[in-house]
Amino acid sequence: xxxxxxxxxxxxxxxxxxxxxxxxxxxxxxxxxxxxxxxxxxxxxxxxxxxxxxxxxxxxxxxxxxxxxxxxxxxxxxxxxxxxxxxxxxxxxxxxxxxxxxxxxxxxxxxxxxxxxxxxxxxxxxxxxxxxxxxxxxxxxxxxxxxxxxxxxxxxxxxxxxxxxxxxxxxxxxxxxxxxxxxxxxxxxxxxxxxxxxxxxxxxxxxxxxxxxxxxxxxxxxxxxxxxxxxxxxxxxxxxxxxxxxxxxxxxxxxxxxxxxxxxxxxxxxxxxxxxxxxxxxxxxxxxxxxxxxxxxxxxxxxxxxxxxxxxxxxxxxxxxxxxxxxxxxxxxxxxxxxxxxxxxxxxxxxxxxxxxxxxxxxxxxxxxxxxxxxxxxxxxxxxxxxxxxxxxxxxxxxxxxxxxxxxxxxxxxxxxxxxxxxxxxxxxxxxxxxxxxxxx
Numbered sequence: 001x002x003x004x005x006x007x008x009x010x011x012x013x014x015x016x017x018x019x020x021x022x023x024x025x026x027x028x029x030x031x032x033x034x035x036x037x038x039x040x041x042x043x044x045x046x047x048x049x050x051x052x053x054x055x056x057x058x059x060x061x062x063x064x065x066x067x068x069x070x071x072x073x074x075x076x077x078x079x080x081x082x083x084x085x086x087x088x089x090x091x092x093x094x095x096x097x098x099x100x101x102x103x104x105x106x107x108x109x110x111x112x113x114x115x116x117x118x119x120x121x122x123x124x125x126x127x128x129x130x131x132x133x134x135x136x137x138x139x140x141x142x143x144x145x146x147x148x149x150x151x152x153x154x155x156x157x158x159x160x161x162x163x164x165x166x167x168x169x170x171x172x173x174x175x176x177x178x179x180x181x182x183x184x185x186x187x188x189x190x191x192x193x194x195x196x197x198x199x200x201x202x203x204x205x206x207x208x209x210x211x212x213x214x215x216x217x218x219x220x221x222x223x224x225x226x227x228x229x230x231x232x233x234x235x236x237x238x239x240x241x242x243x244x245x246x247x248x249x250x251x252x253x254x255x256x257x258x259x260x261x262x263x264x265x266x267x268x269x270x271x272x273x274x275x276x277x278x279x280x281x282x283x284x285x286x287x288x289x290x291x292x293x294x295x296x297x298x299x300x301x302x303x304x305x306x307x308x309x310x311x312x313x314x315x316x317x318x319x320x321x322x323x324x325x326x327x328x329x330x331x332x333x334x335x336x337x338x339x340x341x342x343x344x345x346x347x348x349x350x351x352x353x354x355x356x357x358x359x360x361x362x363x364x365x366x367x368x369x370x371x372x373x374x375x376x377x378x379x380x381x382x383x384x385x386x387x388x389x390x391x392x393x394x395x396x397x398x399x400x401x402x403x404x405x406x407x408x409x410x411x412x413x414x415x416x417x418x419x420x421x422x423x424x425x426x427x428x429x430x431x432x433x434x435x436x437x438x439x440x441x
Contacts, residue, residue, distance in 0.1 A: 006053060008129035013052050015133045016103055017043040017072070019140045023099035024076070027154050028092060030419040033079055083419065087161065090171040091158045097178040098216070101209050102143070104185075108136050108202035121392040134374050155342045157220050170219070231309040250309050298331055298404060305333040306374070308344040311351075315372070318355050326363035332373040339381045339440050346418055346438055347374075347381060354434070355385070356411035361421075362387055378440075385434040389427060399425055401432055411433055 021041045024031055034040050051068040073096070080086060110132050114123045122128045161167040184204055270279035298319050306312045315331055322329035337344065355372075362370055371386040393403040401408040414423050415438065424435040 005126060008124070008126050010049050010053055011051040012129055012133060014045045015137060017048045018109065019137075020096075020099050020103055021045065022144070023102070024092070024096050026144070027095060027158060028088060031080065031083075031085060031088060031092065031363060032419075033083075035420070044072070044075075083420070087159075087162050090167050091162070094171055094174045098209070098212055100178070101181060101205050101212065103140075103206035104181075105202060105209050106136055106139050107132075108205060110139075111201050120355055125379075141274040154216075154220060155340060159342055159345060161219075166219075170215075173215075174212065177212065180254060181205060181208055203338045215403045221317070235309045237313065239271075262424060296387045303330065303333065305336045306344075307337055308341070308348070311344050311348040314348045314352055318351060318372075320345075321356055322362075326368055327359050328367075330369070330371045332371065334373075337374065337376055337381065339376060339438070343381055343438050343440055346416070346421075347383060347436075350413045350416050350436060350438075351383065353416055354410050357412070358387075358408045358410070361408055364405055365390065376440075380437045380439050382435060382437045387432050387434075388430060389432045391430065393427060393432065394423065395427060401425065401427065408432070 009057055022037065025037065025040075029037070032040055044387070048068050051071060075091065076092075080089060080092070111123060114132060118128065123132070126173065129369045156436070157398050161170075171376045181204060240391055267279060267283065270276070298316065303312045303315060306315065319329050319331060339347075362368065369388065373383050373386075374383040375384065386410070389401060390403040390405050391407075393401050396402045399410040399414045410423070410425060413434075417423060417436070418438065420439045422435075422437045424437075426435075427432055
């Protein structure tokens with residue numbers, strides 16, 4: 001078994017665990033308990049290194065030797081439990097296994113290459129360990145930069161398979177391979193005076209990393225195709241709904257065009273006879289026969305700044321629901337949105353949970369005008385919902401407005417808020433405003 005000094009073990013532990021935790025949370029920024037990712041990784045790596053150095057069983061290939069690893073995973077799972085984020089646990093474990101195998105593969109490969117190029121004595125010395133870690137860190141930094149290209153499709157995959165059988169099947173597959181590798185590692189490390197197991201372990205780890213990466217890539221591509229098909233279907237439904245409404249409006253206009261001359265003649269006759277009561281009644285009859293359009297105010301072009309087709313469809317659907325309830329909903333998206341797929345999906349779900357239940361009450365208020373606005377900054381995506389309230393309206397907690405007209409309850413949206421998101425509800429004279437800000441991660 002290859003052994004190193006406590007100092008070399010400490011700096012190696014700190015470097016490896018830092019990158020391991022960073023790769024773990026790479027696609028799960030919402031799970032981080034603090035805003036600064038690097039600081040969190042540094043603190044966790046420092047705590048792990050301290051536990052590993054004081055653990056008397058570290059140098060032995062036993063379960064107690066892996067006690068710091070068990071405590072690290074227990075700490076991370078505990079954080080999920082405290083914040084009620086259990087739904088991410090299977091995917092998080094998958095990423096943790098892949099991160100572990102990746103770091104092991106690179107570390108074993110670099111160490112196995114250094115020994116024949118230099119010597120075993122140098123490779124296990126402090127300067128040898130430091131040289132190895134420099135090479136490792138360069139490779140990890142390059143991998144981290146390259147992974148940025150996979151961020152959006154990976155986030156999309158994670159969100160789409162949450163709670164599905166595919167997620168648990170992939171977890172079982174990853175867990176079996178991870179356990180097999182760990183058994184190989186502990187068995188081979190027990191060999192005396194041999195460094196050749198490093199080459200074998202590097203080969204096994206490399207094979208697993210390549211295999212799991214290809215499996216994940218295939219899942220991502222399959223999910224991207226399914227998502228693309230779904231988005232095309234939603235876009236088609238969006239356009240069909242819009243076209244149907246415009247066709248109905250055009251038919252109403254054509255019908256009206258055949259009758260407007262007779263209406264004008266009738267109104268003119270009443271004026272000529274100075275029959276103002278008849279004029280007023282005919283005007284009322286004409287006005288009551290008009291039909292308002294559900295699509296005349298909001299067009300597809302008005303939502304061009306929303307890049308996500310699913311969110312566009314949700315916004316348009318809520319606009320039509322508002323029209324049906326007598327609510328004049330003005331949708332504003334002044335600038336193109338650049339938030340991630342996950343953030344836009346979260347916003348769509350929040351909108352669907354918050355707005356429809358309040359529309360029947362908003363339709364009874366005067367004026368029945370509601371402004372819906374999406375604005376984006378460098379750090380967050382914010383939704384502003386401005387609505388009228390009666391004079392007796394009062395805040396009830398942080399997510400409810402009560403009045404004699406009814407209760408505007410936004411608690412469903414509050415329950416869906418991801419980590420670090422905020423919900424603010426305030427009243428100003430005869431108007432209320434709901435503000436929901438999602439961090440752009």
